[in-house]
Amino acid sequence: MPAGTLDAIAAKVGAGRRLDRDDGIRLYEEADLAGIRRLADEAAERKNGKTVTYVVNRHINYSNLCILSCFFCAFSKKRGEAGAYELSLDEIRERAREAAAAGATEIHLVGGLHPDLPYEYYPELLRMLSREFPGLALKAFTAVELDHFARLRGVPVAEVIRELREAGLAFVPGGGAEVLSDRVWKKLFRGKIPPRRWLEIHREIHRAGLRSNATLLFGHIETVEEKVDHLLRIRALQDETGGFVSFIPLRFHPQNTVLAHLPLAxxxxxxxxxxxxxxxLDNVRHVKAYWVMTGLETARLALTGGADDLDGTVVEERITHMAGAETPEHLTEAEIRDLIRGEGKIPRRR
Ligand code: SF4
Known part of the structure; x- marks a missing residue:
């Protein structure tokens, strides 16, 4: 690293000045990791003090049937293929019941783009869950699913968001952004919504008064410049709407995907x-260490390097585990609190 690079960036951050594209590239390519982790920890503490949040939640991946075949996906299956599944409404209800009984306050509900379920299934599912489990906030459906629903319904996505909100949708997860780069989109997930559409849908989500998260899937064919541009596109939309709550870097798990030859980051x-x-991302409140994808040890270290949220006591996560993740599928609340305290931070359930 050229002498002074990190100092110059540190001075900018300390003075509350926004980092630009060149700074971002330098942070990826030149700066020493210990130095930028220190700066990031200070930035995180300026935003959130020593508090690290987590949620007691349950993931329900309602089906892995999907009409698309994104190259980085180990989750999706075609009907009749080994491992294909779809949960019945009763099975989803049972999982929600278990979550509520275990003290969860959130359900994270996402799935593939199902080949034949009608649009009406989705608001009905939300209505059933919100009626029977009023204590569970429904975080559901990525922008990719919302786009699929709008096509099924034949209306603008804003209309679908409004209907799902009325049915109980409380929050929209950040998945499906992958890398907001047309080059990566064309190479790896062309059938899926392009970057501009992902941003457009999150703009509509925020306009509807809902909030959402944003993600970046890293560790495959993306370049440093593409990652920086991704972050800057999220930052620009956040300047406009203020609707993103957390940013979550997602580590790509190559096993069982078309890109299985790539090493794990x-x-x-x-x-x-x-x-x-x-x-x-100076305007996004939280950066999350999603331990299911990073592994527990890395998530622990991340708490002193910019992350201030540990996601949750996820139960039965399927998407990353089908791509070879060896992390546990569940952490208890006590384990999460101990892990946070061990890093000198203060755990807070959200
Ligand atoms: S990433 Fe999503 S949209 Fe793409 S194949 Fe997998 S489940 Fe389907």
Whole structure:
């Protein structure tokens, strides 16, 4: 790293000045990791003090049937293929009941783009869950699913968002952004909504008064410049709407995907993503260490390098585990609180 690069960036951050594209590229390519982790920790503490939040939640992946075949996906299956599944309404209800009994306050509900379920299924599912489990906030359906529903229904996505909100949708997860780059989109997930559409849908979500998260899937064919541009596009939309609550860097798990020849990004790469995100996204409140994808040890370290949220006591996560993740599928609340305290931070349930 050229002498003074990190100092210059530190001076900018300290003076409350916004980092630009060149700074972002330098943070990825030149700056020493320990240095940027320190800066990111300071930035995180300026926003959230020493508090690290988590949620007691349950993931329900209602079906892995999907009409698309994105190259990085190990989750989706075609009907009749080994491993294909779809949960019945009763099975979803049972999982929600277990979550409520275990003290959960949130359900994270996402799935593939189902080949034949009618649009009406989705608001009905939300209505059933919100009627029977009023204590569970429904975080559901990525922008990719919302786009699919709008096509099924034949109306603008804003209309679908309004209807789902009335049916109980409380929050929209950040998945489906992958890398907001037309090059990566064309190479890896062309059938799926393009970057501009992902941003447009999140703009509509925020306009409807709902809030959402944003993600970046890193560790495959993306370049540093593409990652920086991704972060800057999220930052620009956040300037406009203020609707993003958390940013979540997602580590790509190559196993069982078309890209199985690629190596899994290592611990330092994950920690760098978290730190750079914290420093560039000066207008997003939280940066999350999603331990299911990073592994527990890396998530623990991330808490002193820019992350201030640990996601939750996820139960039965399927998407990353079908791509070879070896992390546990469940952490208890006590384990999460101990882990946070161990890093000198203060755990707070959200
Ligand atoms: S990433 Fe999503 S849209 Fe793409 S194949 Fe997998 S489940 Fe379907």
């Amino acid at each position: 290592g611990r330092d790469a994950v920690l760098r993503e978290i730190a750079v995100a914290r420093l560039l």
